[in-house]
Amino acid sequence: TESGMYISFDDGTSWKPFQLNLPVVPVTDLAIKNDDLIVATQGRSFWVLDDLTPLHQLNDDIAKRDFWLFQPRPTYRLRGSVAEHPVNAGKNAPNGVLFRYTFKTQPDSNAVVLKILEQSGQLIKSYKPKAKEKRDRLPIKPGMNRFVWNMRYPDAEKFPKMILWGGGTAGPKAVPGTYEARLVVGKDSVTTSFEIRKDPRVSATLADLQAQFDFLISVRDKLSETHVAIKQIREIRKQVNEIIAKAKGKHGGTEIEKNGKALVDHITKIERALYQTKNQSRQDPLNFPIKLNNRLSALASVVSAGDFRPTAQAIAVRDELTAQIDAELAKLHDIVATELPAFNRLVHDSGVPAVVI
Template identity: 45%
Template sequence: YERIGTPHGDHHDLWINPSNNTIMAIADDGGGQVSYDTGENWTTYHNQPTSQFYRVTTDNHFPFRIYGAQQDNSTVRILHRSPDGSINESHWESTAGGESAHLAPHPENPEIVFGGTYKGYMMMKDHSTGQTRSTNVWPDNPAGSGAEVMKYRFNWNFPIMFSPNDPNKLYAGSNYLHVSTNMGQSWEVISPDLTRNDPETIKSSGGPITQDNTGAEFYANIFAMAESSIEPGVIWTGSDDGLVHVSRDNGKTWDNVTPKGSPLRNMMNCIDIHPTQKGGAYLAATSYKFGDYTPYLYKTTDYGKTWKLITNGIPSNYYTRAIRADKVRPGLLYAGTEWGMFVSWDDGDNWQPLQLNLPITAIRDLHLRDNTLIAATHGRSFWMIDDLGPLQQIDDKIAMAGHHLYDPKPAYRMAQGGGWGSPNTRLVGENHPNGVLFNFFVKDYSDEKKVELKIEELDGTPIRTFSNKSKDRGNRLNVSEDKNRFVWDMRYEGFKEFDGMVLYSSPNRGPKAIPGTYKATLTVEDEEVSQEFEIVKDPRLPNSPEDFKKQFDFLIAVRDKVSEAHQAIIDIRSIRDDINYFSKKLKEKEGYDEILAMAKELDKKMSVIENNIHMTKNQSRQDPLNYGIRINNRLAFLMADQQRGDFPPTNQADEFRKEVSAELDTEINNLDELIRTSLREINLKGREMGVQIISDRFDKVVKP
């Protein structure tokens, strides 16, 4: 045999093309790679989301970051949303711990992260300095020996966490529960051995020829733990050899509350505290290592005195690793299995799949944060549902309705956009939508139905209306059968446009809505459903409400002046179209020379005004580099320029607005004067001659 080099190790599968054995594919802990030359060269694994995560948690950074450890790779912390158009390599970094780590970012300083790995190794990493520190509970290295030589037995994936009630209290689980209140400087044991402590499970691993004691094979240790946030001092642990314990006095005393009927060595993989019921908890366990693929999910409401098995609806071979209770809706549960996601609306009595667009993959852990649900998959990286509102709000009444608009979650007003070009979607993650998320459904939808989503201020002032019938792409509402999602970018309407408009560096984006409460109404045919929603300030900003209001008022004023300028252009060109139309009809006829000369002179004077307002030579994107921009473009650029960030306008910006607005007012007044005089004279003379030169829509300004 000859060794073949590959980009990664720990190979799982090898496929050789039966028709051409120079083509082969491998799957390993790095991902998948392909060779077309019998293994001489391989494709990269850096183009696929195939990370194998064990656990998932988040920190209190804004935006929050997601943490996890990858099998045979680094630990990761990654933004759940970025200021760019996507989530790319610049938005993640390695953090504390090793490939099998539980991670615990400090609640008050997310730059401090604790992470574990096998053999009981634990470290603290300070991202602000780059320094790391060993914080092992007991710094003895047991390499090459069985777990029986260890003072404290730590699992390959031993749990660590900060207390939800005390930011200075850090827990770690071996076969005992340990606590530190000084950042790992010292540790206190606050429990007896909480495992079966069976000598047969802690012997040296491997054999009979060679031993294999890497630390991955240590058993009889705590594998899951949780502390109640509604009952300080209530702590739960679950061991990998089948025991569940609870303490109601901060670890002074413990009760064995293992569910009756649970398999002898059921690995207690996840414990979640009931969000409102004191004494309540949920448990996910698995015995897959013994060939038992049965799902084991339990719940208790009496501190574990009694447990109920809650797996109805989950296939009998979908073994379970994670269960989490929704923080908003009592009885709404989420479960992760070896073959995907499940949801229950009745506290676990019945389950149904929640796969959506998630690939069929193993779910190792789940985490709820800010009304999102994050899944740590073992093979397809992190996935997130970014708004749980529909799952929390659905009920029989809503389900029976013909259409419904769900209550939107609060939306942060924050800077988020993209750079030049489109990202390679194979190399980036999907960003959190930048705007207000509207989830709605329309049953029995057809294109004949008119569907509108109207957004307005609470006093009824209209902001935007989106419709499936709109011809304007910017106000188009795409609707399909049943579930729909629409993201409003929080912007008011932009300025009025005209055909052939070319502006320099002045995108037509309306002002952003200021933080506050707004109203949305979904109308299907003539039936309405309304919801109020919140736009929330980016908590990193020092801005006052007055700052937002000043910027908004300024931008609205500029927008309206640009619209006024463009309406003048539209009016001028409409009048010109009428003049041109009748000039062609009348130029061959006798007796109309005078009125045609008057119309030509009017057009000439209007052209001067038109070109003062807008550079008419600008016909393509590059033309503004050759010809000086005019009043409308100067104002439009001011509008774009003053939307950089969330700041009130500078003094000079307001001075410039007033100055250029005065220039526009002069041109508008000149146009109005022409309409009142020259245009009126042309129409009066035309009526005397039996013709209507200018459209009736100008009568309101033509009449004396």
């Protein structure tokens, strides 16, 4: 109209303002393309309202519900990122699956979770209002909410002050296909399906993308196993050093110190093979060679740089690095199974608290 835009949900019997952030201005034309609404104005440029599908789905039954999860429109698996606050350009739609959901009233933040699942029902990741990471926090205000899933599976395990050069711990992007989302509030839930589509510019087949995903998941899992082992090594070393300090000057203290230092030396050698422990700043890898976990992480970064099947060379390097990591982890397992219990028995016989893992 001459004063803005209006919407009707009863075939034109009644109309309501549909202004949102559109200025009060004559609207001269409307067009719909790929479920986006394009609005031409008289003197105030043209505007785009992304994704009309929630309006298509809205009905009296949904309006009466205490909460509802709308079905997302198909999402293309694209690369790149979106500027959060562009100052001289329009803001693009987010790069990910955009979920819209409503609450009639403010829900209990401890009772709400959004679950992303594979079509088989296998859980990919859950998001909650009180998640530790800001990017994982689920908005739950009364009315309409939105949350963007970046299409990635969970990241690899991390440990404090970890520094990697040319690599990271990000989980791989989901393969194009059909998935499910489930919004749970207390004992009730709403489930909907959604589709991730392949970038039409990509020449790789679905089989190629699945092979890439399988490769990256295997690397992620091995990185997690490695980093959990590093955290275990550090916890053992911390406790052993505390016991040595407690036992100093006491009965059996000399023997405890001797065996404890030997144990610490053995696990530290494993840690240094898995991770470059000299790294203290982001530039330190320039001076100190990267170790097994960083080499594997960097390989994943290379393989994930495009939408392609991993090469035979990449697979060979992964298998070689995995074998070397497994050899170090086997050494750690043997120490935990034999040397650590022997140390604990020695400490017990001396009356000093032992190591607990």
